[in-house]
Amino acid sequence: MRDMAGSREGAAIVPSVARAARILELLASAxxxxxxxxxxRALGLPPSSALAICTTLRQAGLAHRTPERRYxxxxxxxxxxxxxxxxxxxxxxxxxxxxxxxxxxxTVVLAVREWHEVVYLAQRxxxxxxxxxxxxxxxxxxxxxxxxxxxxxxxxxxxxxxIYSLPSSSGVDVDLLIEDLRKTRDRGYxxxxxxxxxxxxxxxxxxxxxxxxxxxxxxxxxxxxSTVDDEVLSEYVGVMRALAETLSTDPSPxx
Amino acid sequence: MRDMAGSREGAAIVPSVARAARILELLASAxxxxxxxxxxRALGLPPSSALAICTTLRQAGLAHRTPERRYxxxxxxxxxxxxxxxxxxxxxxxxxxxxxxxxxxxTVVLAVREWHEVVYLAQRxxxxxxxxxxxxxxxxxxxxxxxxxxxxxxxxxxxxxxIYSLPSSSGVDVDLLIEDLRKTRDRGYxxxxxxxxxxxxxxxxxxxxxxxxxxxxxxxxxxxxSTVDDEVLSEYVGVMRALAETLSTDPSPxx
Numbered sequence: 001m002r003d004m005a006g007s008r009e010g011a012a013i014v015p016s017v018a019r020a021a022r023i024l025e026l027l028a029s030a031x032x033x034x035x036x037x038x039x040x041r042a043l044g045l046p047p048s049s050a051l052a053i054c055t056t057l058r059q060a061g062l063a064h065r066t067p068e069r070r071y072x073x074x075x076x077x078x079x080x081x082x083x084x085x086x087x088x089x090x091x092x093x094x095x096x097x098x099x100x101x102x103x104x105x106x107t108v109v110l111a112v113r114e115w116h117e118v119v120y121l122a123q124r125x126x127x128x129x130x131x132x133x134x135x136x137x138x139x140x141x142x143x144x145x146x147x148x149x150x151x152x153x154x155x156x157x158x159x160x161x162x163i164y165s166l167p168s169s170s171g172v173d174v175d176l177l178i179e180d181l182r183k184t185r186d187r188g189y190x191x192x193x194x195x196x197x198x199x200x201x202x203x204x205x206x207x208x209x210x211x212x213x214x215x216x217x218x219x220x221x222x223x224x225x226s227t228v229d230d231e232v233l234s235e236y237v238g239v240m241r242a243l244a245e246t247l248s249t250d251p252s253p254x255x
Numbered sequence: 256m257r258d259m260a261g262s263r264e265g266a267a268i269v270p271s272v273a274r275a276a277r278i279l280e281l282l283a284s285a286x287x288x289x290x291x292x293x294x295x296r297a298l299g300l301p302p303s304s305a306l307a308i309c310t311t312l313r314q315a316g317l318a319h320r321t322p323e324r325r326y327x328x329x330x331x332x333x334x335x336x337x338x339x340x341x342x343x344x345x346x347x348x349x350x351x352x353x354x355x356x357x358x359x360x361x362t363v364v365l366a367v368r369e370w371h372e373v374v375y376l377a378q379r380x381x382x383x384x385x386x387x388x389x390x391x392x393x394x395x396x397x398x399x400x401x402x403x404x405x406x407x408x409x410x411x412x413x414x415x416x417x418i419y420s421l422p423s424s425s426g427v428d429v430d431l432l433i434e435d436l437r438k439t440r441d442r443g444y445x446x447x448x449x450x451x452x453x454x455x456x457x458x459x460x461x462x463x464x465x466x467x468x469x470x471x472x473x474x475x476x477x478x479x480x481s482t483v484d485d486e487v488l489s490e491y492v493g494v495m496r497a498l499a500e501t502l503s504t505d506p507s508p509x510x
Contacts, residue, residue, distance in 0.1 A: 013307060017308055028342075060273065064502075073342075076464045079464055166392035216334060
């Protein structure tokens with residue numbers, strides 16, 4: 001227990017692990033990498049302690065050191081992310097749907113944004129006659145889908161411009177998209193108003209990560225536009241927010 | 256320095272950070288999540304220590320705890336991965352090409368596998384007249400490209416079958432692919448023999464991560480088939496292996 005400290009709520013946290021996580025976040029925001037002294041300074045640590053944590057992260061594949069001795073995120077991050085989107089997140093989503101949405105009328109989906117597209121990872125299909133059916137692994141443009149706009153709304157305007165500067169994303173009016181994302185941020189949820197299919201309205205809410213400046217996952221529900229009034233809208237916004245909250249990381253120390 | 260221990264080569268590592276990384280790997284391999292006692296048992300730790308590390312990882316967004324108190328990877332992993340593929344990895348690749356490939360004859364690319372596709376993240380274009388030109392962000396099927404096959408060769412046969420069970424990947428002969436991936440593993444590099452373009456041969460090598468069972472990134476070079484004999488082939492295999500090694504995580508403790 002020697003390297004643990006009590007937190008506000010009485011649960012123990014491990015300072016060196018918290019520092020390691022902070023270093024990963026720092027490296028994520030430094031595409032050119034950071035020197036050991038930059039890392040040490042940012043964390044207010046002696047260089048020897050920063051070196052020990054960075055070395056441990058490198059051994060685990062989570063950090064990389066260039067020949068010029070700059071630290072960057074390591075490829076182990078990719079391997080973890082692939083497992084996360086193929087295993088844990090869809091399983092969590094299906095369980096949360098079972099618990100939180102006993103009324104299975106409308107189709108609810110889980111998607112991750114990849115560049116300017118969204119990939120559907122899981123769906124809880126609706127049981128009403130006109131319910132939409134998504135194919136898992138299906139890709140749609142992020143800028144016209146509720147889940148895509150929800151995920152993009154957590155990204156800075158500059159990053160949106162960068163994403164849409166790719167040749168494969170040409171033809172998108174970035175100014176219009178940025179305007180839409182601002183409204184999305186203000187409202188707290190994204191709307192796809194017949195942009196994917198005529199007569200269909202979708203609501204999307206991003207899955208948030210404390211401490212991360214961007215998130216790449218979102219949940220969305222598809223509704224028949226003619227059935228949606230203010231009351232229905234606000235009911236589903238509430239449901240989707242609750243679902244996103246269940247899937248977001250709970251930062252409370254607990255037990 | 257109190258929670259550090261010396262490693263074989265004299266560089267300090269931090270045991271609690273190494274344990275945290277090991278927990279992330281464990282959670283990655285448990286799509287249904289793990290209880291605290293399962294985590295503690297796997298690491299040979301007292302439950303109180305496992306709880307403290309898991310709580311710290313949760314606070315950082317890297318782990319998630321379900322209402323049934325099962326631990327899973329958290330959404331912070333996705334945010335880190337997005338930064339990794341948009342920042343650090345392409346920058347490292349461009350620098351490694353500058354240093355390791357002064358002769359810029361052939362086009363060399365960096366790609367990540369996403370499901371059954373590869374996305375091109377960076378290219379060092381070749382300067383010979385017939386050199387291939389990739390678009391960044393371009394997607395190609397993983398099962399016919401050198402980078403895709405290289406990345407898939409690090410995945411188990413069962414996982415390959417799972418990836419190709421997606422509706423969006425239909426039409427692929429999985430048995431043939433698995434046979435090709437076995438040859439790829441034996442050779443240590445992947446070949447795309449005119450599968451992407453007539454007259455073009457590509458060699459791909461996966462980027463490896465110590466401790467991770469799969470990798471999702473690879474480097475590949477495109478050659479004109481008529482110019483390739485055994486000598487050219489073995490020269491480029493060597494070059495691509497060296498490049499992949501530079502981009503892979505070096506697990507040596509150093510300084």
